[in-house]
Amino acid sequence: MLHAMRRTVVALATLPLMLLAGSSGHGTETGSQVSYFTLANGLEVVVIPDRRTPVVTHMIWYRVGSADETPGKSGLAHFLEHLLFKGTKKNPQGLFSRTVATIGGAENAFTSSDYTAYFQRTTRDRLKLMMEFESDRMTGLVLTDDVVRPELKVVLEERNSRVENNPAARLAEQMEAALFLNHPYGRPVIGWRHEIEQLTREDAIAFYRRFYTPNNAILVVAGDVTAQEVRQLAEETYGQVPRVAEVKPRVRPQEPEQEAPRTITLSDPRVTQQSISRYYLVPSYTTGQKGMAETLDLMAHILGRGANSRLYQKLVVEAGIAVGAGASYYGTALDHTRITVYGAPRPGTSLAQIEEAIDATIAELIEKGVRQEELERARNRIIADFVYAQDNQSSLARWYGASLITGMSMEQIRTWQDRVRAVTADDIHNAARQWLDKRRSVTGYLIRQSGSRDDRS
Amino acid sequence: MQTFQEACRRATRFASARLGTFPLTVAALLALAAPAHAVKIERVVSPGGIEFWMVRDATVPLISVDFAFRGGTVQDPEDKGGLAEMTVATLDEGAGELDGTAFHERLERHAIELQLRANREHLRGTLRTLKVNQDEAFNLLRLALNEPRFEAAAVERSRAQIVANLRRQSTNPNSIASRNWWAAAFPGHPYGRPSNGTLESVARITADDMRDYARRVLARETLKIAVVGDIDPEAAGRHIDRTFGALPARPQLHPIPATSMQGLGSRAVFALNVPQAVVTFGGVGIARKDPDFMAAYIVNHILGGGSFTSRLYREVREIRGLAYGVNAGLMWFERAAMLIGGTATRAESTAETIELIENEFRKMATEGPTEDELAKAKTYLKGAFALNLDTSSKIAAQLVQMQIDDLGIDYIERRSAMIDAVTLADTRRVAQRLLGSGLLVTVVGRPKGVTSRGPGG
Numbered sequence: 001m002l003h004a005m006r007r008t009v010v011a012l013a014t015l016p017l018m019l020l021a022g023s024s025g026h027g028t029e030t031g032s033q034v035s036y037f038t039l040a041n042g043l044e045v046v047v048i049p050d051r052r053t054p055v056v057t058h059m060i061w062y063r064v065g066s067a068d069e070t071p072g073k074s075g076l077a078h079f080l081e082h083l084l085f086k087g088t089k090k091n092p093q094g095l096f097s098r099t100v101a102t103i104g105g106a107e108n109a110f111t112s113s114d115y116t117a118y119f120q121r122t123t124r125d126r127l128k129l130m131m132e133f134e135s136d137r138m139t140g141l142v143l144t145d146d147v148v149r150p151e152l153k154v155v156l157e158e159r160n161s162r163v164e165n166n167p168a169a170r171l172a173e174q175m176e177a178a179l180f181l182n183h184p185y186g187r188p189v190i191g192w193r194h195e196i197e198q199l200t201r202e203d204a205i206a207f208y209r210r211f212y213t214p215n216n217a218i219l220v221v222a223g224d225v226t227a228q229e230v231r232q233l234a235e236e237t238y239g240q241v242p243r244v245a246e247v248k249p250r251v252r253p254q255e256p257e258q259e260a261p262r263t264i265t266l267s268d269p270r271v272t273q274q275s276i277s278r279y280y281l282v283p284s285y286t287t288g289q290k291g292m293a294e295t296l297d298l299m300a301h302i303l304g305r306g307a308n309s310r311l312y313q314k315l316v317v318e319a320g321i322a323v324g325a326g327a328s329y330y331g332t333a334l335d336h337t338r339i340t341v342y343g344a345p346r347p348g349t350s351l352a353q354i355e356e357a358i359d360a361t362i363a364e365l366i367e368k369g370v371r372q373e374e375l376e377r378a379r380n381r382i383i384a385d386f387v388y389a390q391d392n393q394s395s396l397a398r399w400y401g402a403s404l405i406t407g408m409s410m411e412q413i414r415t416w417q418d419r420v421r422a423v424t425a426d427d428i429h430n431a432a433r434q435w436l437d438k439r440r441s442v443t444g445y446l447i448r449q450s451g452s453r454d455d456r457s
Numbered sequence: 458m459q460t461f462q463e464a465c466r467r468a469t470r471f472a473s474a475r476l477g478t479f480p481l482t483v484a485a486l487l488a489l490a491a492p493a494h495a496v497k498i499e500r501v502v503s504p505g506g507i508e509f510w511m512v513r514d515a516t517v518p519l520i521s522v523d524f525a526f527r528g529g530t531v532q533d534p535e536d537k538g539g540l541a542e543m544t545v546a547t548l549d550e551g552a553g554e555l556d557g558t559a560f561h562e563r564l565e566r567h568a569i570e571l572q573l574r575a576n577r578e579h580l581r582g583t584l585r586t587l588k589v590n591q592d593e594a595f596n597l598l599r600l601a602l603n604e605p606r607f608e609a610a611a612v613e614r615s616r617a618q619i620v621a622n623l624r625r626q627s628t629n630p631n632s633i634a635s636r637n638w639w640a641a642a643f644p645g646h647p648y649g650r651p652s653n654g655t656l657e658s659v660a661r662i663t664a665d666d667m668r669d670y671a672r673r674v675l676a677r678e679t680l681k682i683a684v685v686g687d688i689d690p691e692a693a694g695r696h697i698d699r700t701f702g703a704l705p706a707r708p709q710l711h712p713i714p715a716t717s718m719q720g721l722g723s724r725a726v727f728a729l730n731v732p733q734a735v736v737t738f739g740g741v742g743i744a745r746k747d748p749d750f751m752a753a754y755i756v757n758h759i760l761g762g763g764s765f766t767s768r769l770y771r772e773v774r775e776i777r778g779l780a781y782g783v784n785a786g787l788m789w790f791e792r793a794a795m796l797i798g799g800t801a802t803r804a805e806s807t808a809e810t811i812e813l814i815e816n817e818f819r820k821m822a823t824e825g826p827t828e829d830e831l832a833k834a835k836t837y838l839k840g841a842f843a844l845n846l847d848t849s850s851k852i853a854a855q856l857v858q859m860q861i862d863d864l865g866i867d868y869i870e871r872r873s874a875m876i877d878a879v880t881l882a883d884t885r886r887v888a889q890r891l892l893g894s895g896l897l898v899t900v901v902g903r904p905k906g907v908t909s910r911g912p913g914g
Contacts, residue, residue, distance in 0.1 A: 052516050053496075055847045085765070094766075094775075101764035102833045104840020121844050153778030160733035161781050161801050165630060223847075269730065270628035273621045307561035316614060317558060323621040346617045377566050384568030387587055390517045392848045 034400070035227035036410045039239050042215025046400050046410075047230045048222035050393040056223035057394045058130045059119040060138070061401045063218075064211035066191070067113045067184040067252055067334070073203055075191015078111040079155055080204045084118065085109075086147045088140035096133045105130070113185050114334045115405045121394065124224040131237040138212055138241050141205075148201040156197070159190050168275070168446055171266040175444040178262045179279045182253045183335060213245040214238060218404050222397040252335055255281060262442040267449040273323070274447050276351050276358070277342035281440040284333040286407040293331045294419045295431045300329035300339055301378040302370050302428070303361070308377070310365070311341065315357050321349040325358070334406045339435070351445055362436050369429030383417055496846055498856060500866055503694035505702040509682035510856045510866065511693055514849065520591055520686035522584040522598075523853035524701075525861055528674030529578040531647040531713055537662050539623075539654025541575035541674075543615050544667045548573055550611035552600035557611050560597065569594045571601065577652060578713075578790055579861065580674060585850060588687045595696040602675055603703055607664040619659050626653075630735040630901040633727055634799070638737040638899045641720040647713060648793055676708035677701060683856035685849040713792045722895035722912040724811075726904060734807040734902030735799070738814060741891055742787050742794030745862045751875050752883040753796075753891055754787060755834045759826045760817065760892075761785030761798050764837060768817050773800060779810045796891060807904035815896060822892035825885030839873050 035047040069076045087093045100107045105122035120130045163169045173188050180186030190196070219238060221230045258281060285293040304311045304327020315322035325343040341362070343354040389395050403413050496512050503509070533540040549564075549571055550557035564571060567590040573582045586594035626632035636651050643649030653659075680701060684693045718741055743753040761769040761784050773783040785798030802810045826834070846852050859868050900907055 050847075052514060053843060053847045055843050097765045098833075101766040102836050104837045104842070104844075106841070106844055107765070123840060123843050150774075150776060150778030154774055154781055157733065157779070157802060158781040160803065165731045165733050165735075165801070272624035272628050306565060308558070308565050313558065317610075320610070320613070323617045344621060347620075377562070381565050381568050384587055387517065387519055388568075388570075388585065391519060391521075391850070394847075 033227075034410075035230075037227075037231065039214065039234060041239065041241060041243055042213075043234070043238050043241075044218045044404070045230065045234050046218065046220045046404065047225060047227040048220070048393065048396050048400060049225060049227070050222060050390075050396070051224050054124045054224045055121065055393070056124050056127050056221060056225055057119060057121050057397045058127060058134065059117055059220040059222075059397050059401055060134050061115055061117045061218045061220065061405045062211060063114075063216045063247070063250065063405055064116055064207075065112050065114040066187055066189040068211070068250065069184070069187070069207075071184075072195060073199065073207075074187045075155065075189075075196040076199055076203055076207050077116055078190055079152065079196065079199050080207055081109050081111045081116050081118075082151050082155060083143055083148065083204050084137055084141060086141070086143060086151070088137050089142050090136050090140055091133060092142065096137065099129070099133065103129075111189055113189060115402065117401060117405075119394075119397070127221070127225065127230075128233050128237070131233050135237040135241050138214060138217070138238070139244050141208055141212075143201050143205060145201055148204065152196070152199060155190070156193065159193060159196065162190060163188070164193075167266060167268040167271050170268075171264065171444050171446050172277075174264050174266060175277070175279055175442050178264055178442040179281055179338060181255060181258065183255050184252055185333075185335065185337075210245055213243050213247070214241050215243050216245070216247045218401060220397045220401045222393040222400075250334060255336060258440040261438040263445070264442060265445045265447060267447045269449045271446055271448040273344055274351055274445075275324075275342060275344040276355050276443065276445055277340060278358070278441050278443045279338040279340055280436055281336055282329070282339050282435045284335065284337040284406070285331045285403070285412075286334050287336055291419050291423060291427065292431065294416070295423050295427045296329050296339065296435070297331060297382060298375065298378050298420070298423055299365075299370075299428045299431055300327050301382060302374050303327040303365060304341060305378075310361050311343065311358065314361050315343050315354065319357060321346055321357060322354055325354075332402050332406050351447065355443070362432075365432045366436055369432065370425050372425055375423070375425050375428065379420060379423070382420060386417060496852060496869070498866055498869070499690065501690045501694060503697045503702075505694075505698035507677060507680070507682070507694075507697050507701055509684055509693070509697055510860065511684040511688075511690060512849075512852055512856070513687075513689065514685065515687040517849070518588040518687050519849065520584075520586050520588060520594070520684065520688050521849035521853045522582075522682070522684050523850070523857045524582050524680060524682045525857050526580045526674055526676065526708070527578060527679035528575075528580050528708065528710060530575050530650075530652040531577055532670070532674060532710060533647070533650070533654065533658075534666075535650075536658060537654070537666055538650050538658040539619055539652075540662050540666055540670050541580065542653045543612075543619055543659065543662055544670045545573040545575050545580060546615040546618065547607055547611050547667060548601045548605045548671070549597075550615065551606040551608050552597075553604040553606075555600065556606070556608065557614075560600070563593065563597060567593045569597060571598060573601070575652070577648065581857075583850065583853070591688065591692075591696065595700050599700040602671075602700065605668075605671060607667050609664065612664050612667070616659060616662070619653055620656060623653060623656055623659065628729065630729055630731050630733075630801075631799075633729065634735045634737040634899045634901045637725060637727060637901075638739060638797070638897060641723070641725060641899065642718050642739065642795070642897055643716055643793070644719055646716045648716065648790065672705070673709040676705045678707045679710075680704075681857050681860035683853040683860070685853040685856070713790075716792050718793060718795060718897070720897040720912065722897070723910060724898040724900070724907070725909045726907055727899065727901045728903065729901050731902050732803065733801050734804055734900055734904040734907075735801045736807070736811060736814075736898065736900050737797070737799045738785075738811075738896045738898045739795050739797035740818070740896045741894055742789060742796045743887070743891060744794050745789045749883065749887045749890070752879045752887040755831065755838065755876070755879055756821065756826060756884050756888045756891065757785060757787050757796060758834045758838060759830045760821050762834075766833075768821070769798070769800075769814060772813050772817060773802075773810055777809075777813075779806050779813070783810075783814070804903045805905045807900060807902070808906040811898060811900070811907065815898075818892045818896060821888050823889070825881065825888045828881060831879075831881055831884060835876050835879070838876050842869070842872065 066077045107120040109118040177186045311325040315325040322343045327341040329339045345354045530541040570585040640649045769783045780800045780802045783800035
């Protein structure tokens with residue numbers, strides 16, 4: 001099997017982010033005693049005990065992402081995330097990171113369309129220290145132009161690395177922009193270059209004051225802890241942070257009725273392996289009716305996750321026209337999201353042939369639905385992820401955090417398995433008919449720019 | 458099952474503050490961390506005489522298995538580069554009575570995760586299963602290792618996927634920088650050859666080559682195994698015997714020729730029309746068994762290791778904003794060891810960045826670390842080990858690496874004392890020894906003011 005690493009990345013990204021309900025019935029400890037409570041200042045707290053090793057994962061999630069930026073300031077949420085490492089009055093000049101490094105911890109942060117999160121992983125005895133630092137930078141950030149200016153360059157280099165050096169990423173960025181006619185999900189999380197270049201210290205501070213407040217955040221602690229300990233530590237640290245802003249409902253411009261399929265072609269002399277992909281606009285766990293996202297998870301799995309999926313079987317195994325083909329659903333989003341399908345041709349096969357085969361596979365799904373045994377296999381696989389997830393405190397912390405921050409309730413997380421079990425073949429058939437509608441899609445073609453000089457030495 | 462495109466696309470949706478390992482993956486650094494507590498490792502010998510290490514943990518009803526055979530891509534015949542990769546990619550594409558589709562169908566139905574991969578000197582595998590499906594899981598692994606079918610269609614699928622990857626890499630700046638670094642460092646030696654071969658070599662590989670390769674490499678003598686999770690030694694022993702017991706006792710490996718790193722002090726530029734230049738740099742490393750290994754590991758940590766406080770990170774990213782990531786790591790093989798790192802920066806700052814990196818190497822070589830840096834590195838390295846042991850899969854991987862490196866089953870207990878024993882004089886001596894002989898640098902892009910030059914220039 002090829003590309004284990006890449007597949008792992010994808011698996012994480014496409015897994016339903018709410019695998020982790022209450023007790024699994026196996027008498028397990030992890031994930032089975034999840035606690036949830038709210039401090040007086042509005043900070044929500046989730047505690048996920050895993051007592052096997054003396055390690056904790058400490059995460060703070062803010063309800064702010066790139067889709068909450070003011071138009072014209074794309075990249076600001078992510079830029080601010082970088083700047084949060086620059087220090088506070090109390091802990092200046094990267095003292096937080098230096099401390100994490102000294103004690104042998106790991107730390108990082110990430111930004112998506114809907115959230116920004118910061119985390120540290122340390123031995124359990126350092127949890128309070130981490131909470132002191134993290135609660136301090138919730139409102140105590142101090143920025144000077146001396147630290148802001150180089151960091152802006154870092155972000156531009158990050159954009160180069162992630163996007164501009166990579167034709168496939170450039171195409172994906174254009175496709176997202178085309179999929180969302182009105183919703184800010186069309187903006188890249190990292191931001192458009194010309195807008196990143198104009199971001200300032202003042203922009204960052206204003207954004208920070210608007211969104212970084214305990215009543216706009218969720219604390220997730222997983223690992224060798226009890227709920228009682230965490231509650232006490234949280235009261236002593238985060239509990240002392242006053243609300244500094246009122247939180248407004250996250251109402252973003254929604255998509256109009258989409259009426260026309262779009263196509264995007266990116267050609268570049270560096271494309272040596274052509275490919276086609278398509279995004280369909282579909283409901284998320286937050287916007288879908290009860291059970292819809294679970295249905296779409298199963299549908300995408302059957303259509304395109306792994307070697308047994310329909311797309312892989314038809315295009316790669318049976319017809320032998322593709323080197324790769326698959327589908328994925330990204331369900332953890334505050335607003336409507338997307339299903340992706342893709343295929344990459346073998347030499348001698350055109351993109352048109354691949355597209356035709358993908359279309360035929362989808363048409364068959366729409367026309368005939370899925371077989372019961374396919375559904376059961378997919379269902380077993382998705383529910384087993386629940387058990388596997390309990391082996392990894394970081395995954396648990398991420399899944400709870402991402403689910404809650406995009407609007408799921410603890411109750412919905414707890415009953416996720418039940419809804420997956422309740423999905424029928426008819427549900428999937430209906431969902432395919434309703435949502436795999438080309439008028440709500442954008443198709444991207446990644447092709448080699450012909451007639452260009454070979455630009456390699 | 459190629460989902461490469463998806464991986465690229467996902468990356469555009471998320472952006473991280475700090476990507477510690479970007480842009481290079483330095484393998485084999487895992488085996489180096491260590492808690493004072495925790496995992497109880499048992500050495501078990503199966504009834505059939507196969508040794509394996511295990512950690513019992515019934516908290517979550519799953520089992521993680523990790524294993525390694527000596528062999529890897531260095532065993533590829535000179536004109537058939539890519540053979541090891543193609544073989545492991547095809548082992549699970551049909552075995553025993555099962556064709557590839559049936560094999561994957563069984564895996565998925567039972568939610569079994571089986572991954573096989575080749576690195577330079579080993580074939581590595583991981584198996585993860587729910588406890589309830591353990592018989593099926595080990596049986597499928599047995600089939601893949603003992604009775605692979607290498608059917609024509611499966612072989613051609615693997616070939617097409619490897620070729621697609623090679624073509625993609627041929628215009629990917631990171632791949633070009635890395636390939637050329639290895640080729641220049643070890644010309645004419647197996648270490649210098651690309652692990653996945655070339656378009657020409659992969660075209661020559663036959664099913665018989667793959668059968669022959671599997672027969673030569675999959676043997677009990679060099680096998681290292683770890684089993685972690687909800688299973689007892691008796692059951693594990695039975696599974697191990699059934700899975701591995703029928704393999705040949707001894708492998709038939711070509712000895713790896715002695716070699717030494719070439720090209721230190723030289724620089725090679727490869728033109729590619731990308732906005733950001735990708736830089737790979739490296740020099741001599743240190744054998745895992747060398748008494749100064751731990752001192753070298755500390756020196757590398759201070760210079761360019763994984764935390765956000767290394768000298769390279771501070772100089773290149775934090776102060777000047779020249780790159781999103783810069784890092785360095787140690788790698789060790791049977792016949793050579795290296796310290797290798799990478800970064801990526803815009804064309805106009807490439808010369809400055811390389812100069813900074815070379816200066817930091819020189820400075821560390823002549824002065825060594827400070828007392829304070831040494832003390833902090835020690836606490837980091839001691840504390841960080843626990844983070845490598847918080848999931849069953851991570852523990853299993855760690856136990857196999859410890860066996861490969863022949864560190865002893867009590868290594869985790871001894872490790873902290875080994876770190877503490879390193880003196881400032883040790884680090885200065887080893888810094889001079891490793892970093893004093895200069896760097897081999899490869900650059901891909903359109904760097905301004907950087908030209909190729911030989912060791913003398």
